[in-house]
Amino acid sequence: MSAIAHIPLSSPSRVPSVQGGPVLVATDGNPVSHEAVFNAARLAASAFGVAIEVIGVCEPLPGVAAGMDVLPVPAEFDEARRGAMRDDLRRSVNIAAAGDPSWPIHVLVGSPARTLASEAERRDAALIVMGIGRHNPLDRLFGTETTLATLRESRVPILAVGPNFPSVPARAVVGLDFSTSSIQAAHLALRLLAPGGRLSLVHVRPRFEHPSADWQAWDAEYGRTLPPLFAQVSGQLEVPAGITVDTVAVRGDPAPALLAFAQQVNADLVAVGTQRHAFFERLVVGSVATRVLRTSRVGVLAVPATERER
Incomplete structure (x- = not known):
């Protein structure tokens, strides 16, 4: 059955x-559907009576093989990437019609799906809001698979929206x-x-x-x-x-x-x-x-x- x-x-x-925690806006800084995602987050936050926080996740850089050894990537490289993503997210929030410069922005390093899920649970989040590609097959593949991977890990509901979401x-x-x-x-x-x-x-x-x-x-x-x-x-x-x-x-x-x-x-x-x-x-x-x-x-x-x- x-x-x-x-x-x-x-x-x-x-x-x-x-849950009484925030609505988490999960984004990688891609501006394609930011307005719809932020609108959806604002809608959910208002409906549930909670705050909004923005979260981005950088995948860690792999180590470089050197003969039989693997050279670890210097920690400052990941820190620089976190800083660049934080700047991108702040810029996106500032220019989006539904964005609010007061929204806290967090950038973490790790597996996106697992990190989002664990962070949402840690923060007792009410909802995770994510963009989902619908413009072409590649958008559909990668956008949807990221959402599915997060849902596999998450104990928090997920709202996935495209650029035409009202x-x-x-x-x-x-x-x-x-x-x-x-x-x-x-x-x-x-x-x-x-x-x-x-x-x-x-x-x-x-x-x-x-x-x-x-x-x-x-x-x-x-x-x-x-x-x-x-x-x-x-x-x-x-x-x-x-x-x-x-x-x-x-x-x-x-x-x-x-x-x-x-x-x-x-x-x-x-x-x-x-x-x-x-x-x-x-x-x-x-x-x-x-x-x-x-x-x-x-x-x-x-x-x-x-x-x-x-």
């Missing part, structure tokens, strides 16, 4: 609120499999919506293909299970006045069906939770989140699995 098509045996549990989303679609992480994704997406916006809770049912009576009976029981589960999740959401929440069940493969629905309703944001049941799934973060991040044309909010779901 696919992740989105999973229905738990127990009722969905109440989801905790967001200042405030009007329509959000949540891939709901009734896991705690997918319900948390619904809570967070709801708080990012514009006044008068619409949130769609979308559950992707397995494609009906088997003609046997047993399958038809199972599928009918599956369908009867959905309305009360939808009602429980909807009842947990604190929906502001003017916001509309609807529930939808569609059939198909989870990621393509979810993205097709999002495109059909002109969504600005797709939100998903991740599940990590086994070692291999932990490596790939779950096929649904991976495929959504790699192929979505709009912003993606990905909420890592809770400890209970890992």
Whole structure:
């Protein structure tokens, strides 16, 4: 059974609120989507009532082989690179329409994904906001893979946006499999919506293909299970006045069906939770989140699995 098509045996549990630490803007100084990233960070910080901090990560320079030995790179080289990146980030913040010169800027040295994840956890961050390339295949490959690598390591939700992400989303679609992480994704997406916006809770049912009576009976029981589960999740959401929440069940493969629905309703944001049941799934973060991040044309909010779901 696919992740989105999973229905738990127990009722969905109440989801905790967001962390009280800052929204972290993760960037390498590339100005392509800075305005959208900073706008998204400002939106999230306002919605969650937290501060914004900017963080960049320099990968350490490899040592140079010299015969049988490896010559270490002098520490001052990495320090010089950190200083250059800090200047780039400060310049980007200063010139971006949504930037604020008062935002703290931190530049670290290490593996970008692992360093971002550990720093976010250390700071009790509410969210990591990252840019994601969508201009050409190379942007899509490298931008998306960096986001995926961070999500593999992170216990903090990630909002990945491209240059066309709106200042405030009007329509959000949540891939709901009734896991705690997918319900948390619904809570967070709801708080990012514009006044008068619409949130769609979308559950992707397995494609009906088997003609046997047993399958038809199972599928009918599956369908009867959905309305009360939808009602429980909807009842947990604190929906502001003017916001509309609807529930939808569609059939198909989870990621393509979810993205097709999002495109059909002109969504600005797709939100998903991740599940990590086994070692291999932990490596790939779950096929649904991976495929959504790699192929979505709009912003993606990905909420890592809770400890209970890992």
